[in-house]
Amino acid sequence: MKRLGLTSLVLLVGVGAALADGDAIVQRRALMKANGDATKIVVGMLKGAPFDLGAVQAALKTYGDAAAKAPALFPDDSKTGDTNALPDLWANKADVGARFAKLAQDVAAASTGIVDQASFQAQMPGLLKNCGGCHEKYRAKKS
Amino acid sequence: MKNWAFPLAGLAAIAALGAAAWFASAPRALDRATEEAVAAPGNADAGRVVFFAGGCDSCHMSPSQPDPLRLGGGLELKTPFGSFYPPNISPDAKDGIGAWSAGDFARALLTGVSPRGEHYYPAFPYTSYRRMTPVDVRDLFAFLRTLPAVAGRAPPHALAFPFTIRRGVGLWKRLFLGAAALPDAPGRDAAWKLGRYLVEGPGHCAECHSPRNIMGAIVAHRRLTGGPLPDGKGKAPDITAAGLKDWSKADIVEALSSGFTPTGDSLGGPMAATVRNTAELPASYRKGIADYLKSLAPESAASGG
Numbered sequence: 001m002k003r004l005g006l007t008s009l010v011l012l013v014g015v016g017a018a019l020a021d022g023d024a025i026v027q028r029r030a031l032m033k034a035n036g037d038a039t040k041i042v043v044g045m046l047k048g049a050p051f052d053l054g055a056v057q058a059a060l061k062t063y064g065d066a067a068a069k070a071p072a073l074f075p076d077d078s079k080t081g082d083t084n085a086l087p088d089l090w091a092n093k094a095d096v097g098a099r100f101a102k103l104a105q106d107v108a109a110a111s112t113g114i115v116d117q118a119s120f121q122a123q124m125p126g127l128l129k130n131c132g133g134c135h136e137k138y139r140a141k142k143s
Numbered sequence: 144m145k146n147w148a149f150p151l152a153g154l155a156a157i158a159a160l161g162a163a164a165w166f167a168s169a170p171r172a173l174d175r176a177t178e179e180a181v182a183a184p185g186n187a188d189a190g191r192v193v194f195f196a197g198g199c200d201s202c203h204m205s206p207s208q209p210d211p212l213r214l215g216g217g218l219e220l221k222t223p224f225g226s227f228y229p230p231n232i233s234p235d236a237k238d239g240i241g242a243w244s245a246g247d248f249a250r251a252l253l254t255g256v257s258p259r260g261e262h263y264y265p266a267f268p269y270t271s272y273r274r275m276t277p278v279d280v281r282d283l284f285a286f287l288r289t290l291p292a293v294a295g296r297a298p299p300h301a302l303a304f305p306f307t308i309r310r311g312v313g314l315w316k317r318l319f320l321g322a323a324a325l326p327d328a329p330g331r332d333a334a335w336k337l338g339r340y341l342v343e344g345p346g347h348c349a350e351c352h353s354p355r356n357i358m359g360a361i362v363a364h365r366r367l368t369g370g371p372l373p374d375g376k377g378k379a380p381d382i383t384a385a386g387l388k389d390w391s392k393a394d395i396v397e398a399l400s401s402g403f404t405p406t407g408d409s410l411g412g413p414m415a416a417t418v419r420n421t422a423e424l425p426a427s428y429r430k431g432i433a434d435y436l437k438s439l440a441p442e443s444a445a446s447g448g
Contacts, residue, residue: 010437035407036405036406036407036408039403039407039408039409040248040405040406040407040409041407042407043397043401043403043407046401047397074147076232082388084377086376086377098245125401128401128409131402132402132409132410132411132415132418134411135357135408135410135411135412135415136407136411136412136415139377139411139412140372140376140378140411141378141411141412142375142378143375
């Protein structure tokens with residue numbers, strides 16, 4: 001009975017870990033999707049859509065949220081599955097962490113720095129370069 | 144008599160085949176008009192635009208440093224045939240192309256032949272560059288000469304047999320390199336023609352965005368419909384009108400300027416470096432590329448295959 005209990009416990013822990021891995025991929029994909037949705041609006045404004053400071057601040061909040069949460073969402077056992085992340089990412093975790101930290105820093109600076117259309121046009125393109133930095137090295141689209 | 148006539152005939156046949164292969168694989172020269180045109184002085188400022196249209200830096204820039212104009216070579220390009228190490232094309236006289244003539248440079252770009260008369264492997268996309276105009280070639284050469292000389296040579300390529308036999312590339316060229324000239328396109332405007340030239344010539348888009356056959360040649364009727372990246376890390380997408388059906392021309396122009404797609408994603412992998420180059424081009428170039436790509440309806444799309 002005790003043995004059965006232990007086996008169940010091991011099984012439960014195993015299932016829990018498996019669920020958590022799936023969770024990590026699902027969660028980081030959701031963060032990236034939110035980033036994309038926010039960026040769509042931001043890029044539209046950079047191209048000439050009417051400037052909306054509230055929308056810019058909402059986008060910055062989304063980016064900040066991703067920068068804070070994403071580093072923990074690449075556990076070692078989430079390398080495979082429904083993910084476009086490359087194994088290179090896990091081989092360079094320090095660099096990945098540093099890149100998210102820089103994004104967080106840039107978001108913080110932009111949150112106070114962007115107050116009108118002119119400061120938005122001046123500061124946002126540089127902040128957006130953070131996206132491509134990781135996608136260049138650590139992501140490979142499968143389709 | 145009779146029993147060794149057959150082996151003898153076989154040997155003769157093999158010798159004849161060998162000789163035929165040797166001649167068929169010989170490097171070919173440029174025509175005289177092109178030789179003369181590329182020898183005229185180039186315009187380095189115009190050549191800067193050709194440099195970014197051609198994306199030379201993507202393969203030739205010294206690895207582990209950020210300056211696209213330091214062209215020391217040596218980046219490892221992993222492919223199914225082995226690893227290629229693009230050479231130093233900085234103006235260094237010993238290790239780069241500082242001692243080359245404009246003719247040497249033109250033969251490399253337009254025929255895939257080195258100053259020593261050897262074939263280059265088609266990992267160097269002369270398969271596309273051969274469509275470049277002599278004016279663009281000489282301007283690019285003039286621009287490259289203004290860049291910093293970088294000492295040091297790239298490691299030799301590390302390929303699997305039989306790809307180690309360079310001469311074999313001559314046969315490959317015979318089999319897979321058709322006419323270089325782009326066909327007449329009556330009814331197309333100047334923007335489209337510029338776009339086609341950029342995509343099919345210096346831009347060499349098809350080199351990644353197309354499937355290849357077992358010999359490493361682009362499958363002609365699936366050109367630009369996407370293909371696996373040579374290093375096995377992901378896929379270059381379909382960039383014909385079918386693949387870009389959710390993209391407007393303005394979306395393509397935006398992606399080639401800022402790297403952002405219509406869904407707010409940022410282009411990654413090797414396209415990130417490509418966008419750094421296309422962002423340097425005049426706006427009319429990106430517009431032309433968009434016009435051309437949106438006009439492409441490959442046979443495979445029409446036939447549903």
